[in-house]
Amino acid sequence: MARVVFDHVTKRFGDVVAVDDMSLEVFDQEFLVLLGPSGCGKSTALRMVAGLEDPTEGTITIGDRVVNDVEAKDRDIAMVFQTYALYPHMSVRKNIEFPLRTRKVAPDQRTSLVMEAAESLGLEKLLDRKPAQLSGGQRQRVALARAIVRRPQAFLMDEPLSNLDAKLRVQTRAELIELQRELATTVIYVTHDQVEAMTMGNRIAIMADGLLHQVGPPQAVYEKPANLFVARFIGNPPMQMVAGPVVRIDGQLGVAVEHTVLPLPPEHQAAIERTGVQSVVIGVRPEHLQLGSDGVLPATVSVVESLGHERHVICRLDDEQMVISRQPSDQPAPGEGSMVRLVADPAHLHLYDAETERRIETDGLPPITPRSFPADKARQ
Numbered sequence: 001m002a003r004v005v006f007d008h009v010t011k012r013f014g015d016v017v018a019v020d021d022m023s024l025e026v027f028d029q030e031f032l033v034l035l036g037p038s039g040c041g042k043s044t045a046l047r048m049v050a051g052l053e054d055p056t057e058g059t060i061t062i063g064d065r066v067v068n069d070v071e072a073k074d075r076d077i078a079m080v081f082q083t084y085a086l087y088p089h090m091s092v093r094k095n096i097e098f099p100l101r102t103r104k105v106a107p108d109q110r111t112s113l114v115m116e117a118a119e120s121l122g123l124e125k126l127l128d129r130k131p132a133q134l135s136g137g138q139r140q141r142v143a144l145a146r147a148i149v150r151r152p153q154a155f156l157m158d159e160p161l162s163n164l165d166a167k168l169r170v171q172t173r174a175e176l177i178e179l180q181r182e183l184a185t186t187v188i189y190v191t192h193d194q195v196e197a198m199t200m201g202n203r204i205a206i207m208a209d210g211l212l213h214q215v216g217p218p219q220a221v222y223e224k225p226a227n228l229f230v231a232r233f234i235g236n237p238p239m240q241m242v243a244g245p246v247v248r249i250d251g252q253l254g255v256a257v258e259h260t261v262l263p264l265p266p267e268h269q270a271a272i273e274r275t276g277v278q279s280v281v282i283g284v285r286p287e288h289l290q291l292g293s294d295g296v297l298p299a300t301v302s303v304v305e306s307l308g309h310e311r312h313v314i315c316r317l318d319d320e321q322m323v324i325s326r327q328p329s330d331q332p333a334p335g336e337g338s339m340v341r342l343v344a345d346p347a348h349l350h351l352y353d354a355e356t357e358r359r360i361e362t363d364g365l366p367p368i369t370p371r372s373f374p375a376d377k378a379r380q
Contacts, residue, residue: 002063002153002186003028004049009058011044011210018044020210022058026154031180031187033201035194037233041210042190046156049188050079063153078147079156082163084139086131086146092118093127096145103150117149120179137168144179154186161196173200194234198222206230224350228357231283231350237312240289240323242297243281243354246272255282258318260296265346267362275353275360283350286312286326291334295341299323301334315340 004026011019019041026032034042047053049060051072059066067075078099086095096117100110118124121141131139140160147155160176161169177200180187191197197204198218205215206229214226225231231239242262244255253269254261262282264272272280291313299315302322306329313325313334325342327333334340351360 003030003061004154004186004188005059005061006045007059007061009045009048009055009060011041011048011053012056017210019048022210022212024205024212024215026186026188029184029186031177031189031200031202033197033204034188034190034207035192035197035201035204035233036207037192040207042192042207043158045207046079046158046188046190049075049154050077050156051075076153077156078150078152078154079158080140080143080147080160082159084131084143084163086139086142088131091128091130092123092134092142095131095142096123096127096149099146099150105150113149114145117145120148120182121145121175136164137172140164140172144176148179148183151183151185154188155180157187157189159191160189162191162193169196176200194236198234206233208233224359225283226359228281228283228352231352231359235285237286237324237326239283239285239350240325241281241283241352242317242321242323243279245279246277255280257297260298262296264351265349268349268351268360271351271360271362277353277355277360279354280360281352281354281357282344283352284344284348286324288345288348289323289325290343290345291325291327291340292343293341295343297342299340299342301336301338301340304333304336306333313340315342 006022006024009019009022010017022045034045036042044053048055051067051070055068059068061067062075062077093114096114097110100113118127121144123141123145126134126138134142161172164172173196189200201218203216204218204221206213206221208229214221214230221230222234225234242257244257247254247256247261249261252263253272254263297317299317301313302316303314305312308329310329311327311333313327315323315325317323323342351362352358353360
């Protein structure tokens with residue numbers, strides 16, 4: 001198996017920059033997820049590794065070899081597509097066997113490799129069926145078996161679960177994780193689904209507008225988003241935010257929001273003093289935003305969504321901004337239309353520069369951002 005390295009890779013389609021100066025190392029035997037909204041450049045990045053697109057600038061390395069000028073068939077990678085891409089006239093057995101035939105593997109070896117791949121994915125009873133006789137989940141397993149049968153250096157997966165129903169998606173997610181661990185292989189997995197990214201990846205690389213915004217373990221990205229885009233994109237419900245100018249009252253710094261000044265913990269005040277920012281965005285996860293009589297931010301309860309184990313209390317501030325508080329179901333639910341006061345856990349506040357949208361670190365350390373996120377593009 002092998003690592004995969006993007007070294008200042010850019011891809012342009014005419015005047016459109018699909019991937020912008022991307023630098024990223026995917027470690028050997030790592031499950032890395034490229035995550036972002038539609039059109040962010042994640043599939044283009046994957047296709048460049050596969051050899052289906054050529055980089056406009058920069059280099060791509062697989063193992064110890066720069067592959068910019070290597071044809072797709074010679075890169076020793078396997079790709080699993082969203083649409084399965086099975087041959088409808090071939091049986092499951094022949095679909096799985098096809099990559100081995102093209103490489104002229106001996107017939108007896110092909111038989112053993114096909115059975116090994118089929119057994120690892122529970123397909124041994126389906127080998128004589130045609131794709132039209134299979135369910136969506138079974139077809140996806142056949143596509144996976146066809147990819148793993150020849151044990152390539154790396155697997156590339158382009159939203160392989162998006163066509164499955166919710167229950168099957170959860171089951172297949174777990175099977176993919178187990179399969180990757182069993183094969184001890186390198187996987188680059190593309191998705192727009194943050195649940196897939198958070199549950200499957202050793203690390204996630206978050207993209208938007210062709211830029212790589214943050215790379216790190218899922219929990220680290222959730223706890224310390226590097227900028228406002230990541231903060232809004234990761235989490236469901238997303239991070240709740242209020243913005244305002246920094247004001248000083250009685251020697252203490254706070255943030256003016258509507259007719260209220262939100263006090264800041266000492267470490268946040270020190271960070272503002274150190275950076276000299278004039279306007280900030282305060283972020284808080286819904287699970288750290290509580291309804292209480294001593295809260296400083298008045299709001300009106302708009303909608304209460306019950307999810308069984310918890311509820312989402314959607315509130316409207318005086319400036320019509322909507323914020324969401326996540327509340328355990330064993331607490332009394334507020335009435336819709338009632339007035340409440342919101343209080344945020346000061347230990348879980350996130351602070352961002354309203355101009356650059358960059359995270360302001362309270363410990364004085366710079367945020368973890370990839371090399372390809374230049375300062376002049378921080379507003380994107």
